[in-house]
Amino acid sequence: MAAPRFQALPGFRDFTPRECAVRNYLFETWRSVARTYGFVEYESPILEDTSLYLKKSGGELSSQLFRFEDQGGRDVCLRPEVTASLARIAAQHQRDFPKPLKWFEIGQCFRYEKPQKGRGREFHQFNVDILGEAGPAADAELIALSIDTMRAFGFEEGDFVVRVSDRQAWIDFASKRDIDEERIPEFLQIIDKLEREKPDVTGQKLSTFGLSTEEVTEFIKNPENASSAFEAISEDLEARGMAPFLELDLSIVRGLAYYTGIVFEVFDSKKSMRAVAGGGRYDTLVGTISDGGCEMPATGFAMGDYVIRNLIEETTDALMQMEVWLQRSGAACDVFLVIADETKRSDALAILSELREAGIACDLPFGQAKLGKQLKRAEQSGARFALVVGSELPELQLKVLASRTEESCHVLGLADWLTDRLQQPDGPLLA
Structure with missing residues (x-):
């Protein structure tokens, strides 16, 4: 070429x-x-x-x-x-x-x-x-x-x-x-x-x-x-x-x-x-x-x-x-939103805006894509977490990409919860 x-x-x-x-x-x-x-x-x-x-x-x-x-x-x-x-x-x-x-x-x-x-x-x-x-x-x-x-x-x-x-x-x-x-x-x-x-x-x-x-x-x-x-x-x-x-x-x-x-x-x-x-x-x-x-x-x-x-x-x-340092600070975002149910895109956009207003760097796919492709994109972005928005709303799933573990969370108080979660090491959140 x-x-x-x-x-x-x-x-x-x-x-x-x-x-x-x-x-x-x-x-x-x-x-x-x-x-x-x-x-x-x-x-x-x-x-x-x-x-x-x-x-x-x-x-x-x-x-x-x-x-x-x-x-x-x-x-x-x-x-x-x-x-x-x-x-x-x-x-x-x-x-x-x-x-x-x-x-x-x-x-x-x-x-x-x-x-x-x-x-x-x-x-x-x-x-x-x-x-x-x-x-x-x-x-x-x-x-x-x-x-x-x-x-x-x-x-x-x-x-x-x-x-x-x-x-x-x-x-x-x-x-x-x-x-x-x-x-x-x-x-x-x-x-x-x-x-x-x-x-x-x-x-x-x-x-x-x-x-x-x-x-x-x-x-x-x-x-x-x-x-x-x-x-x-x-x-x-x-x-x-x-x-x-x-x-x-x-x-x-x-x-x-x-x-x-x-x-x-x-x-x-x-x-x-x-x-x-x-x-x-x-x-x-x-x-x-x-x-x-x-x-x-x-x-x-x-x-x-x-x-x-x-x-x-x-x-x-x-x-x-x-x-x-690059892994922690050089990533495009902290949280990547994964839309498991495309009918929930409007909810995902509302969540996206709320998290960004709270100062949390986050992103989501522009168009419809399979779950696996979205999770791969989340890993490529360097994000620590993939936040899965699906039919279970207001319940959400947080995937810790480094350890490949999952945690449950709720739309209510999500921004504050994620802010605290980002200060903790990767791994399951202790009760």
């Missing part, structure tokens, strides 16, 4: 009902953890002025923009990340809120890069930021939140690690070796790709700075090169019982140019894929975007939906937890 004429563009996704349910699982988990930590939700536009991202992001980002001129002649792009947008919003509205700002957003981003495992051209990101706090306690709070987010998805100690580094340590390293300030971003890009590039390629690039691979490797291996900020973060997380998840790794620098201090990335312990999440401190970005009109220290991190989903699907306990 010939392929459909129109398909989703490369790197873009269709979200079928199951895909939407998986996405909702990720979103609800993200929101739950963020709110537990006292963060509030905000939202920024998907379309932004291109210069917002060219001003300070640096690295490869400028070549990955979905960029075009709009009908008003403005140079605009689909946002490739959210931090710059947040900095713009914070600079404009920061006087309206007490500091520090603890904000999060779940939003879609776009980058024109090669689609591969864990990476597409459109993706959703969970962005969590603290603005207006310069001390390492804010960095520790975000690292702790990243750890609890992973645990909320069903990952345990040994499944993942947070690798923490200090970008300022590398800037000091470059300054002591007389690397021109203008070339420091180029140097940091080399460090950022240490694990991904071949050693001979890295060595050749470092030689242009008068450096050797051995010199850089020795710097990474020496824990004394970490700043006092890392020590404070380590003590903070130890007090929270999270020290086993923390690892000092000075090879982490992050690719975006606006990072200024502590940076970190979350990796699965097997390193089977790219970083699950990453972020760090960006104390000068708000000031840069506001042209000095608002100086505000800031730190944050982001987690994308591609990588975390891949890791969930490759981890048995996390996958099982997601499947249980």
Whole structure:
């Protein structure tokens, strides 16, 4: 059979009902953890002025923009990340809120890069930021939140690690070796790709700075090169019982140019894929975007939906937890009405309306069908119960689809009874 004429563009996704349910699982988990930590939700536009991202992001980002001129002649792009947008919003509205700002957003981003495992051209990101706090306690709070987010998805100690580094340590390293300030971003890009590039390629690039691979490797291996900020973060997380998840790794620098201090990335312990999440401190970005009109220290991190989903699907306990959630929360309805006697359809419609008004998700067949076909449709819908409406009215039969058991109920007080029943585990209702 010939392929459909129109398909989703490369790197873009269709979200079928199951895909939407998986996405909702990720979103609800993200929101739950963020709110537990006292963060509030905000939202920024998907379309932004291109210069917002060219001003300070640096690295490869400028070549990955979905960029075009709009009908008003403005140079605009689909946002490739959210931090710059947040900095713009914070600079404009920061006087309206007490500091520090603890904000999060779940939003879609776009980058024109090669689609591969864990990476597409459109993706959703969970962005969590603290603005207006310069001390390492804010960095520790975000690292702790990243750890609890992973645990909320069903990952345990040994499944993942947070690798923490200090970008300022590398800037000091470059300054002591007389690397021109203008070339420091180029140097940091080399460090950022240490694990991904071949050693001979890295060595050749470092030689242009008068450096050797051995010199850089020795710097990474020496824990004394970490700043006092890392020590404070380590003590903070130890007090929270999270020290086993923390690892000092000075090879982490992050690719975006606006990072200024502590940076970190979350990796699965097997390193089977790219970083699950990453972020760090960006104390000068708000000031840069506001042209000095608002100086505000800031730190944050982001987690994308591609990588975390891949890791969930490759981890048995996390996958099982997601499947249980999908079974409970991803179903089209809780109750599917089965019409055993077609002359009772009007009664069934009245029951349907009553249950929906009570907030119970329910459905029924549009046309006449055999009982077995209706019960099969009930199972396909993901409903927990099939409510059989037949000639016995006002008596009804409730079929528990998971256990294939039955219970009797009555039209009178049905909505309240079902509301209580939905709170109980599947199985016969105890007298």
